[in-house]
Amino acid sequence: MQRRFLPLSALRAFEAAARLGSFKAAAEELAVTPTAVSHQIRALEAQTGFELFDRHIRKVSLNDAGMLLYPVLRDGFDAFEAALARLMQQRTRMLVSISATNAFTVKWLVPRMSDFRSRHPGIDLQLLASDDLVDLRSTAVDIAIRYGRGPYPGLVTEPLFTDRFAPVANPRLGVTSLEDLARVPLIRFDWKRPQPDNPTWERWFKVTQQPPPPQASELRFSDEGHAIQAAVAGHGIALVSLALIADELLAGNLVQPFEPAIDGHTYHLAMHADRPPSASVQTVAHWLRAQARGEHIEIENAD
Structure with missing residues (x-):
C-alpha cells in the first residue's frame, strides 16, 4: 500500500x-x-x-x-507525539529526550534530576523508559543509554561505565556469610536478552566456586527494578547492579554482606550518527559523562 x-x-x-x-x-x-x-x-x-x-x-x-x-x-x-511535543516546547524552552531501560531510568537517572535542574535550569529533560530498543533513526529521541557490548550500527557511541553486580539484602535479614544463603530466598530477574556472560546467580556461584545452596524458595521478576524493591522489602537476597542501588546502599536500606562483585555489561551513551547534536543535547551528554565518572569511582571504591 x-x-x-x-x-x-x-x-x-x-x-x-x-x-x-x-x-x-x-x-x-x-x-x-x-x-x-x-x-x-x-x-x-x-x-x-x-x-x-x-x-x-x-x-x-x-x-x-x-x-x-x-x-x-x-x-x-x-514518535509523532514526541516530535510535535519537541517542536512546541522549543518555542519557549529547550527539551532533550533520553531513552533508557526502566531500571536505569528509575534507579539512576531520576535520583540525579535535582542535580541536573540546579545546573541547567533552562533545559527540560524528557525521560523515555522502555526495555525495548528505541530506534533513534525514526524517533525524536536525542540520547539513548545502551546497555551491552555493542556494536550499535548507525549510532555514535561511547562507554560511560561498566556495571558491577553483587549480592545485596535488607540488613534485617542478618545475612553475613555464604552459609546464610541456605535460609533466605534468592531473588532473580529475567534478562531481556539472554547472553552467556549475563551476571546471573549461576555465574556468581561459578566465580565463588561454591555450589548453589538448597533453596526453600525463589522469587523471580521480569524487571530488575522490581527485584531491587523486593530486596529492599526484605523478601530475600538479590544479585543486582551496584550502580542502580547506590542510594539504597548509602541509606542503609541494603547491604552487600560479602564478596565477590562480578562484572556486568557496559553502559554506553549513544546518539544518531547523522543528526548533529544541538547545544542543549551536548550539554546533557556532558552532564551524563560527569555523572558516569562519579559512578565509576564509586564502583571502584566498592571493590
Missing part, C-alpha cells in the same frame, strides 16, 4: 481501540461516536482483508492480525 493511500483516520481509530480495549473508550478519546470508530475499523479490515479484533460484549481484544499491526502503529503515533 502506497503511503499516499494510507487510511490515517482508520489507523488512528484502530490504535486507540487496541490500546484502550474498547470502541467506546476510543471514541471518547478521539471525540467521535462509537459508531464512527466501528465504521473506521470495519473499513480498515475491509481494506486489509483481515479482521483485527475479537469482539466481546463491552470490550474488544486483538487477534493475531491485530497484534501484528498494533505495535507498529503505537510506536509510530508515540
Whole structure:
C-alpha cells in the first residue's frame, strides 16, 4: 500500500481501540461516536482483508492480525507525539529526550534530576523508559543509554561505565556469610536478552566456586527494578547492579554482606550518527559523562 493511500483516520481509530480495549473508550478519546470508530475499523479490515479484533460484549481484544499491526502503529503515533511535543516546547524552552531501560531510568537517572535542574535550569529533560530498543533513526529521541557490548550500527557511541553486580539484602535479614544463603530466598530477574556472560546467580556461584545452596524458595521478576524493591522489602537476597542501588546502599536500606562483585555489561551513551547534536543535547551528554565518572569511582571504591 502506497503511503499516499494510507487510511490515517482508520489507523488512528484502530490504535486507540487496541490500546484502550474498547470502541467506546476510543471514541471518547478521539471525540467521535462509537459508531464512527466501528465504521473506521470495519473499513480498515475491509481494506486489509483481515479482521483485527475479537469482539466481546463491552470490550474488544486483538487477534493475531491485530497484534501484528498494533505495535507498529503505537510506536509510530508515540514518535509523532514526541516530535510535535519537541517542536512546541522549543518555542519557549529547550527539551532533550533520553531513552533508557526502566531500571536505569528509575534507579539512576531520576535520583540525579535535582542535580541536573540546579545546573541547567533552562533545559527540560524528557525521560523515555522502555526495555525495548528505541530506534533513534525514526524517533525524536536525542540520547539513548545502551546497555551491552555493542556494536550499535548507525549510532555514535561511547562507554560511560561498566556495571558491577553483587549480592545485596535488607540488613534485617542478618545475612553475613555464604552459609546464610541456605535460609533466605534468592531473588532473580529475567534478562531481556539472554547472553552467556549475563551476571546471573549461576555465574556468581561459578566465580565463588561454591555450589548453589538448597533453596526453600525463589522469587523471580521480569524487571530488575522490581527485584531491587523486593530486596529492599526484605523478601530475600538479590544479585543486582551496584550502580542502580547506590542510594539504597548509602541509606542503609541494603547491604552487600560479602564478596565477590562480578562484572556486568557496559553502559554506553549513544546518539544518531547523522543528526548533529544541538547545544542543549551536548550539554546533557556532558552532564551524563560527569555523572558516569562519579559512578565509576564509586564502583571502584566498592571493590
